Amino acid sequence: IGTLSFGIGSAAAQGSESSDTRRVENIVPVPVETEVTGAGYEITDETAIYVGDTSATGVGKYLADFLRTPTGYELPIVEQPPRGAAGGISLRLTGASDEVGEEGYRLQVNPSGVTIRANAPAGLFAGVQTLRQLLPPAVEADSARAADWTVPGVQIRDYPRFAHRGAHLDVARHFFEVDDVKQYIDYLAQYKANHLHLHLTDDQGWRIEIESWPKLTEIGGSTEVGGGEGGFYTQDEYREIVEYAQERFVTVVPEVDMPGHTNAALASYAELNCDGEREDLYTGTQVGFSSLCIDKEITYEFVDDVIREVAELTPGPYIHIGGDEAHVITDEEYNYFMERAIDIVRDHGKRPLGWHQILGPDPDADVIPQYWYPGNEAPEVAEAAQKGNEIIASPASHAYLDMKYHEDTELGLDWAGLTSVKEAYDWDPGTFIEGVDESSIMGPETALWSETLETLDDIEFMLFPRFPAIAELGWSPDTKTDDWESFRERLATQGPRWDIQDINYYESSQLPWA
C-alpha cells in the first residue's frame, strides 16, 4: 500500500528499471559474468554509433541496420565521438583484455552510453547480439514501434567455452532456397554460433553446381524426398550464402557426402557406376544403399574435380566428406576410398572433416571426426582423441534436432529417441563421449536432417527452442549450464522475441512461458 504514495513517474521508472534488469539475467547464452550497475542508457533519435576503427564499420552497419527498423531513428555511423557529445553506442577494438580472445567482448552501459570492446570484429558482433537481448522484445520488429529503448546499466565480460559452435542443415533431402538459408544463418548468429555445416549432397539430391560435372545438378538436383522439384545453388548463389555468413562471423562448412549417400550422382553419370549404367533418381528416405565405385579411377577424378571446385568457392578451412553409412561396400573398400578422399581434401588446401566413421582408415590428427551416435560410446573416437584428433560433438540423442520432441510431434524422426528441450540441454559436450577429454572437443554441433522438413516453418519448429539450448552449451561456461531449472526460466523469456520475429517455435510444456 505504501507504494501508492509514489508519484506516477517514479513508479513507471522503477517498473521499467526492474524489467530491464531482468533482461540482464535472461541472456541466452548466459554470459561469463554480468553485473548490474546503476542507471542505464536510453537510445534516442540523438544516438549515434561510434566506430573508432574501420575494421569495426561492418559490425557498426549491421547494428545500425538492425536498430533503425524498430526504433525509426537515424543512428548515424560516425568515426569518433565529438568532444563532450551526447552519448552513443561505441564499438571499440581496443581495451578488451586478452582473456576474451577473438570472439569475446566486454559490454558496459551507463547513462552516457553503451560501449562494446573486443579484440576482433567477431567479438564486437557477439557483443551486439547481447545488446539485442538487453533491449525489449520490440527490437525484433520489422517496422517502427513505440517502446522504451533503455539499455539497463550493466557490465558484462563474456567469451565462448568452445571454439566450434555449429549447426548442420540438410538441403539435400529437401531443398531450401537461398533466403531460407540466410534466415537460418541469422538464427545461428542470434545465439552466437559460428559454423554452418551445409549437407549439400545425398541420395535424393545434388545441390551445388559443379561446372566440370554439370549433370550433377541438371539431373541430380531435379528432385527431392517425396518427388518434389528439388533445386540447387549455382556457384554464385553459394558464394552469396558464404558472404552472408561471413558478415555474421559464421564459417560455412560444405559437406559432399561420399562414398555412400551418392545416388543423385550415380543417377547423373553412368560412368560413376561399377556397371556403367545410370541409377534411377531416388525420392524415398532409406539410407545406406548407394556407393561410388571404389575400383574405378574415374571415381577419384570425380572426387578431385568436385573437391577442387568446392574448395575454390569456400574461404573456410574445412571440407566435410561425409563418410557415413556406406553399407554396400566392405571395410577394406571404405578405408581405401577414404584415404584417397582425405588426401584429395588436403591437396586442395582444406582440413578434412567427416562423420566419425571417417576414422576407419586411422587417419592423421588433422582429420576431424564428427561424433554422431546416440549414447556416449565409441571406442574408436576415444582412441582417436588419445592420438590427437579433435572432435565435433553431435550425439544423436541430444543434438539431432530432426528428432521428435515427443511421440505426437508430427514432424521429425525418432530413431535416436525423442528429444525434449530438456534432453537437448541436459548433456555436457566437453565430457559426454566416454574416454574423451574436453581438451579434444572442438565444440557441439546440432544436426537438422530434412527427410520430413519441407519449409522454413518446419525448420523453425524443430530449431526453437532446442537450438538456443545447445548454442548455450557451446558458448557458456560449464559452471552455468548445469542448472535446467534456471535455464528453463531464461529460455522461456525468449518467447516474446520469437513471437515478434514470427518464428514458428514449439511451445514445449517444459518451459514456463509468460
Ligand code: TNX
Ligand atoms: C542418419 S547421422 C544419417 C542421415 C539421416 C539421419 C536422420 C548420419 C551421419 N547419417 O543420413 O538423414 O540419420 O536422422
